[in-house]
Amino acid sequence: MSDQRMRITLKIWRQAGPQARGEFRTYRLDDVNPHMSFLEMLDVLNERLIAQGEDPVAFDHDCREGICGMCSLMINGQAHGPLKETTTCQLHMRHFRDGDTIVVEPWRARAFPIVKDLVVDRSAFDRIMAAGGYVSVNTGNAPEANTIPVPKDTAEKALDAAQCIGCGACVAACKNASAMLFVSAKVSHLKLMPQGHPERQRRVLRMVAQMDAEGFGGCTNTSECEAACPMGISVENIARLNREYLRAELCRES
């Protein structure tokens, strides 16, 4: 693989605070190593800004392994950038070309207000989860683990949904800023696992109500969320959520 250095122009959204006016600012980097991750490139930029006495670019990140869901970034209009099933922190500069201009923006959604620069407030997700994204079991009274067998395929399917990292790319990618993929992933996971059954109805009703209260948009089935999801979570989960919701509504009325 080539070790040739790349020249990259960055247009980055800068916004001093939640109420401040934001704008794009342009930065040029002449010495980008193709093996760098995207965030390492921003680290290099920030080192330069600090040396110049300028405020470094704020962006969320932590694990840098694609699992904590902290990193975000719209890269050239795509949530987490151009690579399929890849978070921003796992995106490497070898996927860009020498001379490229890259536009970097925060997640944009009414329910995710901007904190600073590229950092947004995703606490709405926690509040949705608090409304039912769990099995209500207190520590200490669980039965022996092998009491309830779970078919291998079921467990695998549940994990496919449960592996959602809560990054919010689905919301950012959706023209309606809908959180349906996020909510459906948790509802599906706990619908598939037998331990989730007793609270099925209450869970889906409460989580959907909270999602609506947070100001996320409705789903119009464009599947942009699935395309942007770094974990490859399928829109089948949304169909399952809709079924669960309908079922719960029917049970409620009867």
Add this chain to the structure above:
Amino acid sequence: MFTVASEPLDGHVPEGPLPEKWDSYRDHLQLVSPNNKRKFEIIVVGTGLAGASAAASLAELGFNVKSFCIQDSPRRAHSIAAQGGINAAKNYPNDGDSVWRLFYDTIKGGDFRAREANVYRLAQISPKIIDHCVAQGIPFAREYGGLLANRSFGGALVSRTFYARGQTGQQLLLGAYGALLRQADRGQVRIYPRHEMLDLIVIDGRARGIVVRNLVTGAFSVHLAHAVLICTGGYGNVFYLSTNAKGCNVTATWRCHRRGAYFANPCFTQIHPTCIPRSGDYQSKLTLMSESLRNDGRVWVPKKPHDPRPPNEIPDEERDYFLERRYPAYGNMVPRDVASRAVKERCDAGYGVGPTGMAVYLDFRDAIRRDGIEVIRSKYGNLFDMYQKITGDDPYQVPMMIYPAVHYTMGGLWVDYALQSNLPGLFVLGEANFSDHGANRLGASALMQGLADGYFIAPYTVGDYLARSKPEAVDASHPAAQEALKEAQERIRRIQGVNGKRSADSIHRELGMLLWDKCGMSRSAKGLQEALEGVRALREEFWRNVRVVGLGEQLNQNLEHAGRVADFLEFAELMVLDALHRNESCGGHFREEYQTPDGEALRDDENFCYVAAWEFTGVGEPPVLHKEPLKFEAVPLQTRSYK
């Protein structure tokens, strides 16, 4: 350099035979009546496996809990990144596992530097953790019959590791996070994300609260409570490059240490053998390739030094499967410290591969031939994908290249059997305590320990403390609280005021290189002496020359980082001193002067069979060493062998 306390330190291990200690301890606990529980406030700092499970369980009991973390959501604590699995003595595979065997493996794996009673309790509790996590709906891997599946990890001859693909930590943490949010929904827990603990408030010798900074607004505040639980993870990032998340830090534990809590065995750090080698000097972190890969991957180097051929062109007879050669009984599954040193030995001798020569192969060719590509994909798919994303190479086609990296810290705040520090009211859980892993942790045991601490130990021992000690009411105007608040504010202002030329990151990087070089995989008295001087010089450099840009009254990540680097620079000196004082090799602590003729660690049980718990006396001042003698009654001291 340090003074030694005259009295030995007491771990408060209960009397009685080992298997009965925990039960009899619980039988004699004092309980808080249900009506009184709501009168108690408990602060839990950290929302990883230890913190989230403790906060949720204490809230379920009726205590009022405040939970703090630095990320934007409790779900993003570093535990989320744990890959391979969690141990438990279930003996489902019928391969001879038992509580005793898990206990024995952990004591031996830790190279006889852990407290027997704690480790036994951990093994006893382990099956209940799996029961609880399954009840939470965690989608563990299953066999076709629908029952739970297991795999093997290093340092064990049985399969006792439960897993959810390579995302076990994520699934366990989301379970604990759900439990935490459920209590938040009930109003029993208040959650403070993006809040950093900057000091501990000690009143009348007891931990009574914390000072935090809101990372979004920069505002400081005081939170008081009847007990404080520190669950803030490990300090591996003192080395700058590690497999830890970028935010992992020593600040919370170090601040407690400065307020009087002893720091135990800081030099016991774990270097993990299988990580992706570094690729350049911009590198911001290293990525682990889970130990579970050694179940099917074979580690090798060419028999010829500096062999230029691509790996697939090197025939079997010209490959050196050096772990299998040196350790025929455990082969590729030797514990981490042993594997890491063997890798380093081969690379230092000129057999390393890759552009830098600082890597060895981890090869799946034989496993793919044996089981087929689909079986391998189903076990490790996400890890292989991660490897490919980072390196651009496809491990289904060519062997992975790996090299050891800093991964875990066995050292931490000293705690007794109740997980309470020497400061009453201060409890320390998870990786933040010096814990149950002695001088080396076995794979898949950190998740087990974090959840044992949080779900099943602290809820009992914290209640007992509250019932016995009946702490009086205090408010934020208390002079000790105000003093801590002022000091924390002052420290931030001082950092901002230096206005020098170097970023905190560049100083952190330099510290990391120094420590990796002189206090990393192998250590010597001479190198450690140099490291002591180097650390002091860097600390001076920091306070003379650091530059922090931006305001303190808003989100300012470079200010946050600078504060953490300042603490690493104080802590590093203690870590190096601890390594220098321990004139033996054990587990992850390898002193070049103390090795057997064939290069294995040489312990000195005569002189060092103790926990080194350090008391703070001032920055750069000689600390006081408190020794907690370790007694091995159930497993007699013996030389660790994996041959």
